[in-house]
Amino acid sequence: MITGELRSKVDKIWETFWTGGITNPLEVIEQFTYLLFIKGLDEIETTKEAEASILGIDFNRTFPEDKQHLRWSKFANEGDADKMYQIVQNEVFPFIKKLNTNKKSAYAKYMDDAIFKIPTPLMLSKIVDGINNIKFDKDKDTKGDLYEYLLSKVATAGTNGQFRTPRHIIDMIVNLMKPKPEDVIVDPAMGSAGFLVSSQEYLRKNHNDLFLVQGLKEHFNNNMFYGFDMDRTMLRIGAMNMMLHGVDNPNIEYKDSLSEANTDEEKFTLVLANPPFKGSLDYEAVSADLLKVTKTKKTELLFLALFLRILKTGGRCASIVPDGVLFGSTGGHKSIRKEIVENHKLEAIISMPSGVFKPYAGVSTAIMIFTKTGSGGTDKVWFYDMKADGYSLDDKRNEIDDNDISDIIERFSNLDKEVDRKRTERSFFVDKEEIVENGYDLSINKYKEVEYEEVVYDEPRVIFKRVKELEKEILQGIEDLERILEV
Structure with a gap:
């Protein structure tokens, strides 16, 4: 479960979707997921580049030389919101839809009817900035927790045991x-x-x-x-x-x-x-x-x-x-x-x-x-x-x-x-x-057996004596307090 600062950042991104006209929670989750996926592709590519550089070998690139501008780290730093929007809508989104060339693959099958629905450059810019502010812990399933939190906002979440x-x-x-x-x-x-x-x-x-x-x-x-x-x-x-x-x-x-x-x-x-x-x-x-x-x-x-x-x-x-x-x-x-x-x-x-x-x-x-x-x-x-x-x-x-x-x-x-x-x-x-x-x-x-330990209590007269001593201490304390108040 996400809490605190991370939850606040996700809520802010959600509010950006909502105020921008995307009010169906499932559509918000979809659009959010596409952008996280695009960012994830770039992160994987960066990791592969670093490993290849150390080993002195080449690797199968997701982003060819002529597609480097489609990487998150490139377009997310584009100063012009309109230009970034055009890149994402007209180039990045069609690119990720065709990533898997196997037309029978699950990815191709379910991305085929995926639609980019973020309506304005300003809205996309705010969402991209918001996602950049989210720090994903590699040792934890932060993205999974994020999905869980987003799904909790759907009115039907849990109705079908989801x-x-x-x-x-x-x-x-x-x-x-x-x-x-x-x-x-x-x-x-x-x-x-x-x-x-x-x-x-x-x-x-x-x-x-x-x-x-x-x-x-x-x-x-x-x-x-x-x-x-x-x-x-x-x-x-x-x-x-x-x-x-x-x-x-x-x-x-x-x-x-x-x-x-x-x-x-x-x-x-x-x-x-x-x-x-x-x-x-x-x-x-x-x-x-x-x-x-x-x-x-x-x-x-x-x-x-x-x-x-x-x-x-x-x-x-x-x-x-x-x-x-x-x-x-x-x-x-x-x-x-x-x-x-x-x-x-x-x-x-x-x-x-x-x-x-x-x-x-x-x-x-x-x-x-x-x-x-x-x-x-x-x-x-x-x-x-x-x-x-x-x-x-x-x-x-x-x-x-x-x-x-x-x-x-x-x-x-x-x-x-x-x-x-x-x-x-x-x-x-x-x-x-x-x-x-x-x-x-x-x-x-x-089938489990519970082991009970015998508890030995003091005799009643000992307990009663202890209660009387406590009562004396309380009364003495009240008298001391009264004297202080009279001064």
């Missing part, structure tokens, strides 16, 4: 799942593509040698990343986000993942998702395959059924779910939990504190991790009771020292050391038989 997953939670999940160079990764409710962006960053950091193998490099750029959404604004943002992070051709598509029109089956090896928990659902259009697994109108249950269908055998899933999924008593709730526990391999339930999604939602959530087997395999399930994520759990979400994330990753990566942990500890195993006996209840409170 809450951005905090970047540190996304990164934690990606580090738990450890994507591999051969994986085919999907987020069926991708939003701004946070899980896909984090996955490619993990692969660059931990498997950089994949770019030395032509087949893996081609796979990375063309066949590894899939993202679906029903909001074209989010699809555009997601496509730009992935391109800025060096993925040439992600498979980002407009798709209602739960509908009959989605025929994906046994296609992916890794699902990373935070599907919508509520909102409108066209029950009649929901795929019959999903309803066979869990007959329900709840999207969070239907998405779990979808994950099982679209994963290949041996494929893995890490999904954020509301706590109700873990203990809900309806037939739909029980059937999906039973399906995962009995017919696949449920590996872990990580309970998260309710403040993780504040200030936009106070819902309690958990991370469910499982592997599709089709033949069972659940023998025991690992539970972790997460208490802190490095931020205060109120609406302010200020940074604090308490943070369980590194401990979660460390323990999950070494489950063999978890076997002997007691139920009173932060993490522990629960046997499948016990879960079955409890009606497939997966809430951590069902």
Whole structure:
């Protein structure tokens, strides 16, 4: 969440859009995003130039020699607002729309109907100056936080469960799942593509040698990343986000993942998702395959059924779910939990504190991790009771020292050391038989044991004596005060 000075700067830019005649919040977000994208392209180019200069090599330039004036650092410093406006409207915008020459690419597809709508040179000049005043912290997802804040201004934000997953939670999940160079990764409710962006960053950091193998490099750029959404604004943002992070051709598509029109089956090896928990659902259009697994109108249950269908055998899933999924008593709730526990391999339930999604939602959530087997395999399930994520759990979400994330990753990566942990500890195993006996209840409170410490109090006569002594001190203080006032 952005606060303080940064929030004030963003509000000022928003006001510039509003007073300039762009009053539709989604249009503001789109235009804002285009400009951030243009600025980001220039920043990446500058970084590549510096690296190439040090290494003494050339590189594939985004801006050819005859297009240098289209870079943000060039036109943003143009003293004449009218000239800058003409450059952006007539040259920069058409240039970014045609950046990806592959006409079938997600970027080309969703940028094709993008329109530059800033109406006047003065308005553009003010917005460019405002963006120049925003300092993006490379160690934090400042742009993601900015998107989250902008989306909070949309009246419908949250109505359809559209809450951005905090970047540190996304990164934690990606580090738990450890994507591999051969994986085919999907987020069926991708939003701004946070899980896909984090996955490619993990692969660059931990498997950089994949770019030395032509087949893996081609796979990375063309066949590894899939993202679906029903909001074209989010699809555009997601496509730009992935391109800025060096993925040439992600498979980002407009798709209602739960509908009959989605025929994906046994296609992916890794699902990373935070599907919508509520909102409108066209029950009649929901795929019959999903309803066979869990007959329900709840999207969070239907998405779990979808994950099982679209994963290949041996494929893995890490999904954020509301706590109700873990203990809900309806037939739909029980059937999906039973399906995962009995017919696949449920590996872990990580309970998260309710403040993780504040200030936009106070819902309690958990991370469910499982592997599709089709033949069972659940023998025991690992539970972790997460208490802190490095931020205060109120609406302010200020940074604090308490943070369980590194401990979660460390323990999950070494489950063999978890076997002997007691139920009173932060993490522990629960046997499948016990879960079955409890009606497939997966809430951590069902199994966690609380250790009570005996508190020894003083005898009543000792406490009473202490109270009388305190009363004497109070009366003496009142008398002293009266004497002072009489002087």
